[in-house]
Amino acid sequence: MARRCVMADGQAASQTILVVGGGMSGLTAAVEAAEVGRDVILVEKRPYLGGRVAQLNKYFPKLCTPACGLEINYQRVRNNPRITVLTLTEVQEIQGSEGDYTVRLRENPRFVNEKCTACGECAKACDAEVDDEFNFGLSKVKAVGNGHNMAYPNRYAMSPEFAKTPEAEKLVAVCPVGAIEPKMEAKESTLHISSIIWATGWTPYDASKIRPYGYGRIPNVTTNMRIERMANKFGPSGGKIVRDDGKEIKNVAFIQCAGSRDHNYLPFCSRICCLASMKQTTYVREQFPDAKITIYYIDLRAMDRYEAFQKKIEADQGIRWIKSKPARIDADLESRSPIVIGEDTLTGVRYADKYDLVVLATGMEPNIAASPVPASGMTYDAYGFLANATTGIVGTGCATGPQDVSGSVQASTAAALKAIQSAAKARG
């Protein structure tokens, strides 16, 4: 714990701000509040910070790597003694009101203690593998590891299932610094907090729910987030966009609004997926200079100030833009290639076009829908995002609605100010 962090020791009006969610939004809010002198506790449910941005290959519109923005924020966190980072931690309960909250936390066991130097000896000795959530199941990872190449904190964690096995015990002797603890247990703690910033972000919409598109059933139908991982050089295919049979890719389609703007799935526009697909055409173009690219869309939404980015992408003559939401995807069993079926709404032509790879541009489901804020009196909008109607508990980033990174960062700076104001009231 950082030095000024106030535990539940009877002290009344704490000035500490709690930030929940360690993605770009939570990181920003935490750093902004701490850099003007507030004590901050940053709580993240995963073993590492960074959120979804850590999984992206490049950022639109600049097409630079998200790694530097993340690294700068990690530095700011590392260098600021006012910030306490608690990973693998979730908020169990919030009681009280603005300026005076009592918060109960649960820190799940990491099975690797703070002595870990990330030397990797345990992973080398470990034979067990688990699905790699970070790479959306495109690969397997060792049951003990540090999530991904840029994980912060750079400290290993062990899968809870694996920790129960005798193999886990064997790793205790392997670790040169005695960091492996398969018997580690969850810890509960209670804090006094003046105000709370809720930044729990989003999850990609489960594409297998969109039955007519056959994700999971039809080969070579993939998702935009999987493309981010494939295109990343530290990703599961070493930076190559690949088909499941390794055959050459000459013809790629993107299907917009896959599971968004649809009353059967997510009724709202996810706002970033048009831009994300435009960005991903540059990944395809880089790897396959002659590939044909098709984008199926209802209407293109280069939100806010991103129209210039769209113009830039439109300069690629190898992209076909088809105004149509495809009705379904069929499988061509012989070639293992998907066939996209629908009506071109500008010509009225019914098409059935075969592609080597089809990318579903899935949208954002708020994490809050599955795990709401454990406090009374919270309000949510019609789509399940947090509505900022409560003072004292402020939502930001994708917890409050679909956002790009710069929008999330701006909202989070604003949220930090609101939280500081609540804290000032508490001082009263």
Next chain:
Amino acid sequence: MAYDLSFAKEVYKTSEVGYWIKMCMQCGVCAGSCPLGPHWEHSPRQLFQLVRAGKMEEVLKSDSMWMCTSCYNCIVRCPRGLPITHIVHGLARLAVEKGMADPKQPTRRFAVEVFWDNITSTGRVGEAGLTMKLYFIDGIGPGIQRGLEMKNQALGMLKTKRLNPIPFRSKIKGFAGFKAMLDKAFELEAKKESNA
């Protein structure tokens, strides 16, 4: 040129669930979902856009509404939840009411000249009678010709017990109740129309 919204307004107001047409976002999913897709003159999406554009003739003279098999694929998939099948049937009805539906449209003739009488006279569909009446709808000559063309199919269906050969079937049990239901439906419909 100014927009003439009178036809669109009429459809929203009087055609069955026609007001839903306002909700269409022109995505094309319905057209791609329809098993008869390529055979329509206009896809549902096109019909709806034509309604909005005030193109009464094109809509009501289109044969599209008559091609719908009520498979409900489009309703299931429409992202905006439009009851497309019902809207399309409503437009077919409007076309008849306004005297604009082609009297020779085969589906319309089947519905009006064959199916309705067949089912309402006994309370059940008499398959043999229905088929016969349909085959002979254009007179004896074409009827015999059609019958011969379809002979093998008919025999196959008989053999597999898919076709009841008795041409004249008795009324269902409780036919009086069935009739009362139909009369009530007509009464309600007439009331609705006089209020519209």
